[in-house]
Amino acid sequence: MEKTLRYNYRLNPTPVQEAKLIEFGATARGIWNLLLSENRRRYEYDKTFLFYKDMASLLKEIKPLEEFEWIKAFDSAAGQQVARDLETAMKNAFSKGRLQRFPKHKISYKKKKLHNDSFRAVNNSNCIRIEDGAISIPKVGKVPIVLHRELVSNIKTVTVQYRHGKWECSITQEVECKTAKQVLETLTGFDINSKQTVVGSNGFMADNPKFLKHSKEKLNQLQRQLARRTKGSNRWQKTKQRINKLHGKISRQRLDFAHKVSRQIINETDIACFEDLNVAAMQKFNGSMVVDNVMGLITQLSKYKAELEGKLYHEIGRFEKSTGICSECGQRHVLSLNDRYFTCLSCGTYQNRDLSAAKSIARTSELDLIAAGIVAKVLKPTSQQKYSIKMKVFELSKLDCGSEKREAA
Ligand SMILES: [Zn+2]
Structure with a gap:
């Protein structure tokens, strides 16, 4: 391919x-x-x-x-x-x-x-x-x-x-592209929160870089300056040009950040799972954050990087809710935007909101992929007569490259 x-x-x-x-x-x-x-x-x-x-x-x-x-x-x-x-x-x-x-x-x-x-x-x-x-x-x-x-x-x-x-x-x-991997060993869910921090169910974390915030503050300042100036005047033109340049800088910084994060994500896992963007955006993002779509960039770039490596990219369905679900027992909780941590009402586990969401995305994805027949869980022998049950091993069967191979064999 x-x-x-x-x-x-x-x-x-x-x-x-x-x-x-x-x-x-x-x-x-x-x-x-x-x-x-x-x-x-x-x-x-x-x-x-x-x-x-x-x-x-x-x-x-x-x-x-x-x-x-x-x-x-x-x-x-x-x-x-x-x-x-x-x-x-x-x-x-x-x-x-x-x-x-x-x-x-x-x-x-x-x-x-x-x-x-x-x-x-x-x-x-x-x-x-x-x-x-x-x-x-x-x-x-x-x-x-x-x-x-x-x-x-x-x-x-x-x-x-x-x-x-x-x-x-x-x-x-x-x-x-590399040929699709026949055995995928790791599945990881990723949650991107409203502060645009990426958290993985495997403990991965990438913070929205400070330099982006700096540039955005600078942009706001320049935009206020532009509003004060007479439209079309020399000084107005100058500010306009500086804004244009800064837009360029921000878009380069954002792309660079998204490339680095998606590279790390794909290096660390065989199956990368995300939430459906449209719903996630509606649930979590508001105002300027929708315009500032680092989130979309990261998933887009992760997708093509996964394909290049013969790995798998998956997005969970539209109406699956991932925030506020206990990672231990599956109990649902209604959280406000400010609750970064919560204690499960049912089993009492104290947990990080983002990590729980990432784990819930991973679990839903796994069920999705198995139901669709794309992957199957198999046991992997670790030593004689001993099998690791924690290790998840998946076999590709319905992926493009996989099915071609199968027919040829
Ligand atoms: Zn619980």
Whole structure:
């Protein structure tokens, strides 16, 4: 099984290259808007759409025309990619047999430092390569790149984008997953609480880092400053730019944190179990915390890391409640947000709220997975005639890779 992974790298273009990148970003936006308008026109006329092929040939047709000269300067594969992306967006906009809403036109920002145009180049016959600290991008040239981590395989596409005041490119690569493990030994439940601390039923704990809190306080301060300034004034623009930069910093810090936590989670367990995000969010998160979705990031990243390692990721059902359940006897308790510890009314065990929740997630997951026939519990001999009963051993049977193997055998 292959997975497409995306890695982001910083670019340091020369002024000439930067001008080219800005121009290409604008061109990609122009092509998107042009094709989208054509699609809208078509849809209003006879309720049909242009598919990728139609759009690609349309581009070919108009290219020689004088008024579309701006398209000629553009990398033609990148132009086709815009058509492909638009087709995907249109298909996604379709559900339940009808169009829900059209994709949107892309707007340009008058202030150069705030624009967020992007374009995607496709690696046809190795035209995109990384050599001597630079990445070759068609019709732009060799742009210096900060290669903070090695590539894992061949480059598929490169998206160049100006974000939060810096140039970056995101490179997609095909990565081969490890074969699914036949025996999974450990199952761990993870609870993410309202303070965004991650607690595992195996005793794992990761705290919401302080630097994120610092950055957020700084952001609030800047936003208050922005409100005091005259909209559109020089000082207003300056604050606006600082806010934009800080947003970039926060999103990088958050991603970094989520990557590290999910890496630890997957290293320590074979089956990682979480609560369904939507319910968990409704139960625990309110206001700004929903926007600040570290939680979603951690589960997303854990999921793909588990898949890469041939391990298992599981989310428990929508209406399973995990908070306030005694980890010893299963008694339910109603806890307020401030109760970090509680004593079980039924068996008297004094326990940590988050750890109990994590244990309850682990237990529900185990039952789920066994009921679905995905895993089975087997006894594992530890020495002659002795069996460990505490050790849980699971056998894969219904996983994609597992079932293929079985049929082949
Ligand atoms: Zn109890």
